[in-house]
Amino acid sequence: MNFPEDLKYTRDHEWARVKGNRVTVGITDFAQDQLGDVVYVELPDVGDAVKKGEAFGVVESTKAVSDLFAPVSGKVVEVNDPLGDAPETINEDPYEEGWMIVVEVAGAGDLDDLLDAAAYQKFVEEEQE
Amino acid sequence: MPLRTPLYDLHVASGARMVEFAGWDMPVQYGGLLEEHEAVRTRAGLFDVSHMGEVVFRGPKALESLNRAFTNDLVRIADGQAQYGCLCRDNGGIVDDVVVYRRSREELLVCVNAANRQKDFEWLRDHAGGADVRNESDDWAQLAIQGPRAAAIVGRLTRAELGAVPAFRFADADVAGVHCTVARTGYTGEDGFELFCRPDRAPDLWRALFEAGRGDGLVPAGLGARDTLRLEMAYRLYGSDMDDSTTPLEAGLAWVVKTDKPEFVGREAILRQKAGGLPRKLVGFVLTDAGIARHGYDVTRDGQKVGTVTSGTRSPSLKTSIGLAYVPPALAAEGSTFAIDIRGRPAAARVVKTPFYARKPS
Numbered sequence: 001m002n003f004p005e006d007l008k009y010t011r012d013h014e015w016a017r018v019k020g021n022r023v024t025v026g027i028t029d030f031a032q033d034q035l036g037d038v039v040y041v042e043l044p045d046v047g048d049a050v051k052k053g054e055a056f057g058v059v060e061s062t063k064a065v066s067d068l069f070a071p072v073s074g075k076v077v078e079v080n081d082p083l084g085d086a087p088e089t090i091n092e093d094p095y096e097e098g099w100m101i102v103v104e105v106a107g108a109g110d111l112d113d114l115l116d117a118a119a120y121q122k123f124v125e126e127e128q129e
Numbered sequence: 130m131p132l133r134t135p136l137y138d139l140h141v142a143s144g145a146r147m148v149e150f151a152g153w154d155m156p157v158q159y160g161g162l163l164e165e166h167e168a169v170r171t172r173a174g175l176f177d178v179s180h181m182g183e184v185v186f187r188g189p190k191a192l193e194s195l196n197r198a199f200t201n202d203l204v205r206i207a208d209g210q211a212q213y214g215c216l217c218r219d220n221g222g223i224v225d226d227v228v229v230y231r232r233s234r235e236e237l238l239v240c241v242n243a244a245n246r247q248k249d250f251e252w253l254r255d256h257a258g259g260a261d262v263r264n265e266s267d268d269w270a271q272l273a274i275q276g277p278r279a280a281a282i283v284g285r286l287t288r289a290e291l292g293a294v295p296a297f298r299f300a301d302a303d304v305a306g307v308h309c310t311v312a313r314t315g316y317t318g319e320d321g322f323e324l325f326c327r328p329d330r331a332p333d334l335w336r337a338l339f340e341a342g343r344g345d346g347l348v349p350a351g352l353g354a355r356d357t358l359r360l361e362m363a364y365r366l367y368g369s370d371m372d373d374s375t376t377p378l379e380a381g382l383a384w385v386v387k388t389d390k391p392e393f394v395g396r397e398a399i400l401r402q403k404a405g406g407l408p409r410k411l412v413g414f415v416l417t418d419a420g421i422a423r424h425g426y427d428v429t430r431d432g433q434k435v436g437t438v439t440s441g442t443r444s445p446s447l448k449t450s451i452g453l454a455y456v457p458p459a460l461a462a463e464g465s466t467f468a469i470d471i472r473g474r475p476a477a478a479r480v481v482k483t484p485f486y487a488r489k490p491s
Contacts, residue, residue, distance in 0.1 A: 036146075036158060036161065036162050036353065037161050037162050037163045039163075039421070039443040039445075040419075040420065040421050040443060040450075042419075042420070058472070060421050060443075061162075062162050062163070062353060062357055062442055062443060062445065063157070063162070063353055063356070063442075065421070065423060084419075088163075
């Protein structure tokens with residue numbers, strides 16, 4: 001399982017790629033593997049506000065529904081609309097083509113409690129036991 | 130501690146994801162649900178369904194007694210035929226939906242849902258009517274090979290003439306040297322077989338089928354694909370689409386209720402309901418808005434709850450969102466529209482004919 005070093009992670013299995021005040025958000029390789037084949041995704045619209053720790057959308061596999069939790073608070077400035085027609089992209093390429101939204105954050109402070117790759121990997125291993 | 134089928138070690142070794150289902154540790158998927166679903170529709174898939182239960186009626190009164198506990202009519206089929214139907218309580222509530230295999234008038238095997246093994250056995254024993262009723266669930270493993278290539282694969286492993294075993298017939302035969310009851314039944318809508326064998330022979334049979342089916346693209350398939358395949362056919366799932374509080378008429382199973390039979394448990398209640406009208410009906414629907422309906426979601430009209438979704442998924446074959454729901458009879462006709470409350474958002478749905486999926490002509 002792959003957890004890129006340059007990303008931050010939540011305990012709800014989202015990843016965040018931080019570039020200045022823009023944070024790209026998706027779900028981790030572990031999350032997509034646990035879900036199985038993703039067949040539907042519901043994402044917010046550009047301009048919507050998302051709040052750290054709260055649900056911003058939904059991802060569904062054939063069997064299960066899972067909420068997507070925002071790793072940061074801010075305003076949605078981009079949405080990966082092609083996922084609507086090709087939700088399987090989330091399984092195939094969770095960290096690149098499978099990105100979900102870009103959030104513009106007001107400050108940098110609320111990134112502090114996100115996990116780095118090593119800590120997230122440890123968290124996943126513990127959760128699997 | 131969940132129960133394990135005789136194939137448990139093979140599943141784990143092949144990398145299956147195991148989940149607990151009806152008290153059993155079962156493979157939910159191997160490679161991936163969509164891939165397994167596709168394989169069954171176009172080639173073949175092999176399922177371990179050893180968790181299913183088997184209750185056997187024996188003796189001179191076997192047929193007569195079981196027929197009194199069963200809504201369909203076992204007199205109408207011949208020895209070597211199988212029949213689907215319900216076990217009902219006096220009030221018409223469904224104890225279980227089962228397939229009965231009529232070996233003879235004096236020996237019939239009832240294949241019951243895994244979650245209902247004990248309940249069904251006790252209920253059938255209470256209705257033994259002089260027959261010898263035994264719970265032989267632990268004596269049988271069951272493998273289901275399903276898909277357009279299934280008959281060719283099984284045919285390579287047996288001398289039996291499978292052409293003589295058309296749909297809903299069965300025969301005893303050796304398959305790969307394993308003594309089996311070979312039944313042309315299943316839960317996927319595809320041609321195929323359910324192979325009943327002794328648990329200790331199940332791993333050999335499983336391996337032999339894969340060896341024989343390698344060139345056909347046979348894959349192992351889990352409970353996940355089993356569920357999407359059965360839902361595309363609108364086959365009911367006990368515990369989701371019906372339970373002790375629903376009647377066969379409500380569940381759309383009137384075709385397996387033979388009220389012209391003089392006597393069977395639940396007959397009077399079912400006749401009363403037929404005369405008095407149904408409070409609700411199970412219907413198939415497609416979502417015309419985006420989203421996926423799930424078990425337990427509300428069916429609404431003008432914002433008011435009028436029914437409940439019992440099964441729902443995105444159909445891998447049709448690429449649409451399908452489901453089953455209980456609705457008032459006034460909303461049950463084909464073309465009726467209502468909404469499904471998907472996490473607070475009303476998604477438009479339309480009643481359609483079932484099965485949702487039509488098997489490709491072979």
